[in-house]
Amino acid sequence: MTEIVLPNDANGLGNMMGGRLMYLMDKCAAVSAQRHANSVCVTAAVDSIEFLSPIYQNEVVLIESWVNRAFRTSMEIEMVVMAENPQAQTRRLCNRAFFTFVALGPDGKPHPVPRIHPETDEEHTRHEQAAKRREARLFFSGRLKLEDARHVKDDLLAAIASERNE
Ligand SMILES: CC(C)(COP(=O)(O)OP(=O)(O)OC[C@H]1O[C@@H](n2cnc3c(N)ncnc32)[C@H](O)[C@@H]1OP(=O)(O)O)[C@@H](O)C(=O)NCCC(=O)NCCS
Structure with a gap:
Protein backbone atom coordinates (compact mmCIF):
# COMPACT_ATOMS: atom_id res chain seq x y z
CA MET A 1 0.00 0.00 0.00
CA THR A 2 1.33 3.44 -0.91
CA GLU A 3 -0.02 6.67 0.60
CA ILE A 4 1.13 10.26 0.68
CA VAL A 5 0.98 12.06 4.06
CA LEU A 6 -1.34 15.06 3.72
CA PRO A 7 -1.95 17.85 6.29
CA ASN A 8 -5.05 16.08 7.56
CA ASP A 9 -2.93 13.02 8.51
CA ALA A 10 -0.43 15.05 10.56
CA ASN A 11 -0.16 16.80 13.94
CA GLY A 12 0.85 20.45 14.50
CA LEU A 13 4.51 19.61 13.91
CA GLY A 14 3.77 18.02 10.56
CA ASN A 15 4.38 14.47 11.83
CA MET A 16 1.99 11.75 10.78
CA MET A 17 -0.37 10.79 13.62
CA GLY A 18 0.20 7.29 15.00
CA GLY A 19 -3.50 6.46 14.84
CA ARG A 20 -3.63 7.39 11.17
CA LEU A 21 -0.73 5.05 10.44
CA MET A 22 -2.38 2.24 12.44
CA TYR A 23 -5.56 2.74 10.40
CA LEU A 24 -3.59 2.25 7.17
CA MET A 25 -1.76 -0.76 8.63
CA ASP A 26 -5.06 -2.35 9.62
CA LYS A 27 -6.40 -1.85 6.09
CA CYS A 28 -3.27 -3.24 4.48
CA ALA A 29 -3.26 -6.29 6.79
CA ALA A 30 -6.97 -6.85 6.09
CA VAL A 31 -6.23 -7.09 2.37
CA SER A 32 -3.58 -9.79 2.98
CA ALA A 33 -5.90 -11.71 5.32
CA GLN A 34 -8.91 -11.50 3.03
CA ARG A 35 -6.90 -12.52 -0.04
CA HIS A 36 -5.69 -15.60 1.81
CA ALA A 37 -9.00 -16.51 3.46
CA ASN A 38 -11.18 -15.51 0.52
CA SER A 39 -13.70 -14.19 3.03
CA VAL A 40 -14.34 -11.18 5.24
CA CYS A 41 -11.78 -10.98 8.06
CA VAL A 42 -11.75 -8.96 11.28
CA THR A 43 -8.88 -7.73 13.40
CA ALA A 44 -8.73 -9.89 16.53
CA ALA A 45 -5.46 -8.66 18.07
CA VAL A 46 -2.65 -6.21 17.45
CA ASP A 47 0.76 -6.85 19.01
CA SER A 48 2.67 -3.92 20.47
CA ILE A 49 3.62 -1.32 17.87
CA GLU A 50 6.77 0.72 18.23
CA PHE A 51 7.15 3.88 16.14
CA LEU A 52 10.84 3.93 15.31
CA SER A 53 10.95 7.07 13.20
CA PRO A 54 8.54 9.96 12.56
CA ILE A 55 6.92 10.20 9.15
CA TYR A 56 6.55 13.76 7.88
CA GLN A 57 3.96 15.55 5.82
CA ASN A 58 4.50 15.09 2.05
CA GLU A 59 6.45 11.88 2.63
CA VAL A 60 5.18 8.61 1.19
CA VAL A 61 4.21 5.70 3.43
CA LEU A 62 4.84 2.23 2.05
CA ILE A 63 3.24 -0.68 3.88
CA GLU A 64 3.97 -4.26 2.92
CA SER A 65 2.02 -7.07 4.57
CA TRP A 66 1.87 -10.85 4.25
CA VAL A 67 0.44 -13.90 6.03
CA ASN A 68 3.07 -15.62 8.18
CA ARG A 69 0.84 -18.48 9.24
CA ALA A 70 -2.78 -19.56 9.13
CA PHE A 71 -4.11 -21.44 12.16
CA ARG A 72 -7.71 -22.75 12.27
CA THR A 73 -9.73 -19.58 11.69
CA SER A 74 -7.04 -16.99 12.49
CA MET A 75 -3.96 -15.75 10.67
CA GLU A 76 -0.87 -13.86 11.74
CA ILE A 77 -0.16 -10.96 9.39
CA GLU A 78 3.25 -9.32 9.46
CA MET A 79 3.82 -5.80 8.23
CA VAL A 80 6.76 -3.58 7.45
CA VAL A 81 6.25 0.18 7.23
CA MET A 82 8.73 2.37 5.36
CA ALA A 83 8.74 6.13 4.88
CA GLU A 84 9.97 7.51 1.58
CA ASN A 85 11.24 11.02 1.12
CA PRO A 86 10.50 11.74 -2.55
CA GLN A 87 12.91 14.70 -2.77
CA ALA A 88 15.91 12.94 -1.21
CA GLN A 89 14.86 9.61 -2.77
CA THR A 90 15.54 7.81 0.51
CA ARG A 91 13.59 5.21 2.44
CA ARG A 92 13.73 4.34 6.13
CA LEU A 93 12.14 1.67 8.27
CA CYS A 94 9.42 3.08 10.54
CA ASN A 95 7.95 -0.02 12.09
CA ARG A 96 7.25 -3.71 11.91
CA ALA A 97 4.10 -5.19 13.39
CA PHE A 98 2.02 -8.34 13.78
CA PHE A 99 -1.77 -8.33 13.55
CA THR A 100 -4.09 -11.30 14.07
CA PHE A 101 -7.10 -11.53 11.79
CA VAL A 102 -10.00 -13.98 12.02
CA ALA A 103 -11.94 -15.07 8.95
CA LEU A 104 -15.71 -14.95 9.23
CA GLY A 105 -18.20 -17.09 7.33
CA PRO A 106 -21.50 -15.86 5.88
CA ASP A 107 -23.05 -16.41 9.34
CA GLY A 108 -20.56 -13.92 10.82
CA LYS A 109 -18.83 -16.66 12.85
CA PRO A 110 -15.13 -17.68 12.72
CA HIS A 111 -14.57 -19.76 9.61
CA PRO A 112 -11.64 -22.13 8.77
CA VAL A 113 -8.88 -20.75 6.55
CA PRO A 114 -6.51 -22.57 4.17
CA ARG A 115 -3.11 -23.50 5.57
CA ILE A 116 0.11 -21.80 4.54
C1 LIG B 1 -12.18 -12.05 16.88
C2 LIG B 1 -13.50 -12.76 17.18
C3 LIG B 1 -14.16 -13.14 15.86
C4 LIG B 1 -13.15 -14.04 17.96
O1 LIG B 1 -14.38 -14.61 18.28
P1 LIG B 1 -14.50 -15.79 19.38
O2 LIG B 1 -15.91 -15.99 19.67
O3 LIG B 1 -13.55 -15.52 20.49
O4 LIG B 1 -14.08 -17.02 18.51
P2 LIG B 1 -13.08 -18.20 18.84
O5 LIG B 1 -12.90 -18.43 20.31
O6 LIG B 1 -13.58 -19.35 17.99
O7 LIG B 1 -11.71 -17.70 18.25
C5 LIG B 1 -11.55 -17.55 16.86
C6 LIG B 1 -10.10 -17.39 16.57
O8 LIG B 1 -9.67 -16.13 17.08
C7 LIG B 1 -8.47 -16.29 17.79
N1 LIG B 1 -8.38 -15.23 18.78
C8 LIG B 1 -9.36 -14.73 19.53
N2 LIG B 1 -8.87 -13.78 20.35
C9 LIG B 1 -7.55 -13.69 20.08
C10 LIG B 1 -6.49 -12.89 20.60
N3 LIG B 1 -6.68 -12.00 21.57
N4 LIG B 1 -5.26 -13.07 20.09
C11 LIG B 1 -5.03 -13.97 19.11
N5 LIG B 1 -6.01 -14.76 18.57
C12 LIG B 1 -7.24 -14.61 19.07
C13 LIG B 1 -8.61 -17.66 18.41
O9 LIG B 1 -7.36 -18.17 18.82
C14 LIG B 1 -9.21 -18.42 17.26
O10 LIG B 1 -8.18 -18.76 16.34
P3 LIG B 1 -8.04 -20.25 15.69
O11 LIG B 1 -9.39 -20.64 15.21
O12 LIG B 1 -7.09 -20.06 14.56
O13 LIG B 1 -7.51 -21.13 16.76
C15 LIG B 1 -14.48 -11.89 18.05
O14 LIG B 1 -13.89 -11.63 19.29
C16 LIG B 1 -14.81 -10.57 17.38
O15 LIG B 1 -15.64 -10.52 16.50
N6 LIG B 1 -14.14 -9.50 17.81
C17 LIG B 1 -14.34 -8.19 17.21
C18 LIG B 1 -13.53 -8.08 15.92
C19 LIG B 1 -13.61 -6.68 15.38
O16 LIG B 1 -14.67 -6.12 15.28
N7 LIG B 1 -12.45 -6.13 15.02
C20 LIG B 1 -12.36 -4.77 14.64
C21 LIG B 1 -12.11 -3.97 15.85
S1 LIG B 1 -12.76 -2.39 15.79
Whole structure:
Protein backbone atom coordinates (compact mmCIF):
# COMPACT_ATOMS: atom_id res chain seq x y z
CA MET A 1 0.00 0.00 0.00
CA THR A 2 1.33 3.44 -0.91
CA GLU A 3 -0.02 6.67 0.60
CA ILE A 4 1.13 10.26 0.68
CA VAL A 5 0.98 12.06 4.06
CA LEU A 6 -1.34 15.06 3.72
CA PRO A 7 -1.95 17.85 6.29
CA ASN A 8 -5.05 16.08 7.56
CA ASP A 9 -2.93 13.02 8.51
CA ALA A 10 -0.43 15.05 10.56
CA ASN A 11 -0.16 16.80 13.94
CA GLY A 12 0.85 20.45 14.50
CA LEU A 13 4.51 19.61 13.91
CA GLY A 14 3.77 18.02 10.56
CA ASN A 15 4.38 14.47 11.83
CA MET A 16 1.99 11.75 10.78
CA MET A 17 -0.37 10.79 13.62
CA GLY A 18 0.20 7.29 15.00
CA GLY A 19 -3.50 6.46 14.84
CA ARG A 20 -3.63 7.39 11.17
CA LEU A 21 -0.73 5.05 10.44
CA MET A 22 -2.38 2.24 12.44
CA TYR A 23 -5.56 2.74 10.40
CA LEU A 24 -3.59 2.25 7.17
CA MET A 25 -1.76 -0.76 8.63
CA ASP A 26 -5.06 -2.35 9.62
CA LYS A 27 -6.40 -1.85 6.09
CA CYS A 28 -3.27 -3.24 4.48
CA ALA A 29 -3.26 -6.29 6.79
CA ALA A 30 -6.97 -6.85 6.09
CA VAL A 31 -6.23 -7.09 2.37
CA SER A 32 -3.58 -9.79 2.98
CA ALA A 33 -5.90 -11.71 5.32
CA GLN A 34 -8.91 -11.50 3.03
CA ARG A 35 -6.90 -12.52 -0.04
CA HIS A 36 -5.69 -15.60 1.81
CA ALA A 37 -9.00 -16.51 3.46
CA ASN A 38 -11.18 -15.51 0.52
CA SER A 39 -13.70 -14.19 3.03
CA VAL A 40 -14.34 -11.18 5.24
CA CYS A 41 -11.78 -10.98 8.06
CA VAL A 42 -11.75 -8.96 11.28
CA THR A 43 -8.88 -7.73 13.40
CA ALA A 44 -8.73 -9.89 16.53
CA ALA A 45 -5.46 -8.66 18.07
CA VAL A 46 -2.65 -6.21 17.45
CA ASP A 47 0.76 -6.85 19.01
CA SER A 48 2.67 -3.92 20.47
CA ILE A 49 3.62 -1.32 17.87
CA GLU A 50 6.77 0.72 18.23
CA PHE A 51 7.15 3.88 16.14
CA LEU A 52 10.84 3.93 15.31
CA SER A 53 10.95 7.07 13.20
CA PRO A 54 8.54 9.96 12.56
CA ILE A 55 6.92 10.20 9.15
CA TYR A 56 6.55 13.76 7.88
CA GLN A 57 3.96 15.55 5.82
CA ASN A 58 4.50 15.09 2.05
CA GLU A 59 6.45 11.88 2.63
CA VAL A 60 5.18 8.61 1.19
CA VAL A 61 4.21 5.70 3.43
CA LEU A 62 4.84 2.23 2.05
CA ILE A 63 3.24 -0.68 3.88
CA GLU A 64 3.97 -4.26 2.92
CA SER A 65 2.02 -7.07 4.57
CA TRP A 66 1.87 -10.85 4.25
CA VAL A 67 0.44 -13.90 6.03
CA ASN A 68 3.07 -15.62 8.18
CA ARG A 69 0.84 -18.48 9.24
CA ALA A 70 -2.78 -19.56 9.13
CA PHE A 71 -4.11 -21.44 12.16
CA ARG A 72 -7.71 -22.75 12.27
CA THR A 73 -9.73 -19.58 11.69
CA SER A 74 -7.04 -16.99 12.49
CA MET A 75 -3.96 -15.75 10.67
CA GLU A 76 -0.87 -13.86 11.74
CA ILE A 77 -0.16 -10.96 9.39
CA GLU A 78 3.25 -9.32 9.46
CA MET A 79 3.82 -5.80 8.23
CA VAL A 80 6.76 -3.58 7.45
CA VAL A 81 6.25 0.18 7.23
CA MET A 82 8.73 2.37 5.36
CA ALA A 83 8.74 6.13 4.88
CA GLU A 84 9.97 7.51 1.58
CA ASN A 85 11.24 11.02 1.12
CA PRO A 86 10.50 11.74 -2.55
CA GLN A 87 12.91 14.70 -2.77
CA ALA A 88 15.91 12.94 -1.21
CA GLN A 89 14.86 9.61 -2.77
CA THR A 90 15.54 7.81 0.51
CA ARG A 91 13.59 5.21 2.44
CA ARG A 92 13.73 4.34 6.13
CA LEU A 93 12.14 1.67 8.27
CA CYS A 94 9.42 3.08 10.54
CA ASN A 95 7.95 -0.02 12.09
CA ARG A 96 7.25 -3.71 11.91
CA ALA A 97 4.10 -5.19 13.39
CA PHE A 98 2.02 -8.34 13.78
CA PHE A 99 -1.77 -8.33 13.55
CA THR A 100 -4.09 -11.30 14.07
CA PHE A 101 -7.10 -11.53 11.79
CA VAL A 102 -10.00 -13.98 12.02
CA ALA A 103 -11.94 -15.07 8.95
CA LEU A 104 -15.71 -14.95 9.23
CA GLY A 105 -18.20 -17.09 7.33
CA PRO A 106 -21.50 -15.86 5.88
CA ASP A 107 -23.05 -16.41 9.34
CA GLY A 108 -20.56 -13.92 10.82
CA LYS A 109 -18.83 -16.66 12.85
CA PRO A 110 -15.13 -17.68 12.72
CA HIS A 111 -14.57 -19.76 9.61
CA PRO A 112 -11.64 -22.13 8.77
CA VAL A 113 -8.88 -20.75 6.55
CA PRO A 114 -6.51 -22.57 4.17
CA ARG A 115 -3.11 -23.50 5.57
CA ILE A 116 0.11 -21.80 4.54
CA HIS A 117 2.79 -24.07 3.09
CA PRO A 118 6.17 -22.42 3.71
CA GLU A 119 8.83 -23.15 1.10
CA THR A 120 11.91 -21.02 1.68
CA ASP A 121 14.02 -21.00 4.88
CA GLU A 122 12.71 -17.52 5.63
CA GLU A 123 9.10 -18.67 5.25
CA HIS A 124 9.76 -21.67 7.51
CA THR A 125 11.26 -19.38 10.17
CA ARG A 126 8.29 -17.01 9.98
CA HIS A 127 5.90 -19.94 10.18
CA GLU A 128 7.56 -21.36 13.31
CA GLN A 129 7.91 -18.00 15.04
CA ALA A 130 4.27 -17.17 14.33
CA ALA A 131 3.19 -20.18 16.39
CA LYS A 132 5.29 -19.01 19.35
CA ARG A 133 3.89 -15.48 19.14
CA ARG A 134 0.34 -16.85 18.92
CA GLU A 135 0.91 -18.87 22.07
CA ALA A 136 2.11 -15.74 23.92
CA ARG A 137 -0.86 -13.72 22.61
CA LEU A 138 -3.36 -16.32 23.75
CA PHE A 139 -1.65 -16.69 27.12
CA PHE A 140 -1.49 -12.94 27.83
CA SER A 141 -5.12 -12.47 26.73
CA GLY A 142 -6.16 -15.18 29.21
CA ARG A 143 -7.17 -17.64 26.48
CA LEU A 144 -4.42 -20.17 27.26
CA LYS A 145 -3.28 -21.54 30.62
CA LEU A 146 0.40 -21.34 31.52
CA GLU A 147 0.64 -25.15 31.60
CA ASP A 148 -0.44 -25.21 27.93
CA ALA A 149 1.86 -22.34 26.92
CA ARG A 150 5.10 -24.32 26.59
CA HIS A 151 7.15 -21.62 24.88
CA VAL A 152 5.97 -18.86 27.21
CA LYS A 153 6.88 -21.04 30.20
CA ASP A 154 10.31 -21.88 28.77
CA ASP A 155 11.00 -18.20 27.98
CA LEU A 156 9.92 -17.08 31.47
CA LEU A 157 12.08 -19.75 33.14
CA ALA A 158 15.07 -18.81 30.96
CA ALA A 159 14.60 -15.10 31.83
CA ILE A 160 14.42 -15.88 35.57
CA ALA A 161 17.54 -18.10 35.36
CA SER A 162 19.48 -15.43 33.47
CA GLU A 163 18.49 -12.74 36.01
CA ARG A 164 19.64 -14.95 38.89
CA ASN A 165 23.01 -15.46 37.18
CA GLU A 166 23.60 -11.71 36.72
C1 LIG B 1 -12.18 -12.05 16.88
C2 LIG B 1 -13.50 -12.76 17.18
C3 LIG B 1 -14.16 -13.14 15.86
C4 LIG B 1 -13.15 -14.04 17.96
O1 LIG B 1 -14.38 -14.61 18.28
P1 LIG B 1 -14.50 -15.79 19.38
O2 LIG B 1 -15.91 -15.99 19.67
O3 LIG B 1 -13.55 -15.52 20.49
O4 LIG B 1 -14.08 -17.02 18.51
P2 LIG B 1 -13.08 -18.20 18.84
O5 LIG B 1 -12.90 -18.43 20.31
O6 LIG B 1 -13.58 -19.35 17.99
O7 LIG B 1 -11.71 -17.70 18.25
C5 LIG B 1 -11.55 -17.55 16.86
C6 LIG B 1 -10.10 -17.39 16.57
O8 LIG B 1 -9.67 -16.13 17.08
C7 LIG B 1 -8.47 -16.29 17.79
N1 LIG B 1 -8.38 -15.23 18.78
C8 LIG B 1 -9.36 -14.73 19.53
N2 LIG B 1 -8.87 -13.78 20.35
C9 LIG B 1 -7.55 -13.69 20.08
C10 LIG B 1 -6.49 -12.89 20.60
N3 LIG B 1 -6.68 -12.00 21.57
N4 LIG B 1 -5.26 -13.07 20.09
C11 LIG B 1 -5.03 -13.97 19.11
N5 LIG B 1 -6.01 -14.76 18.57
C12 LIG B 1 -7.24 -14.61 19.07
C13 LIG B 1 -8.61 -17.66 18.41
O9 LIG B 1 -7.36 -18.17 18.82
C14 LIG B 1 -9.21 -18.42 17.26
O10 LIG B 1 -8.18 -18.76 16.34
P3 LIG B 1 -8.04 -20.25 15.69
O11 LIG B 1 -9.39 -20.64 15.21
O12 LIG B 1 -7.09 -20.06 14.56
O13 LIG B 1 -7.51 -21.13 16.76
C15 LIG B 1 -14.48 -11.89 18.05
O14 LIG B 1 -13.89 -11.63 19.29
C16 LIG B 1 -14.81 -10.57 17.38
O15 LIG B 1 -15.64 -10.52 16.50
N6 LIG B 1 -14.14 -9.50 17.81
C17 LIG B 1 -14.34 -8.19 17.21
C18 LIG B 1 -13.53 -8.08 15.92
C19 LIG B 1 -13.61 -6.68 15.38
O16 LIG B 1 -14.67 -6.12 15.28
N7 LIG B 1 -12.45 -6.13 15.02
C20 LIG B 1 -12.36 -4.77 14.64
C21 LIG B 1 -12.11 -3.97 15.85
S1 LIG B 1 -12.76 -2.39 15.79
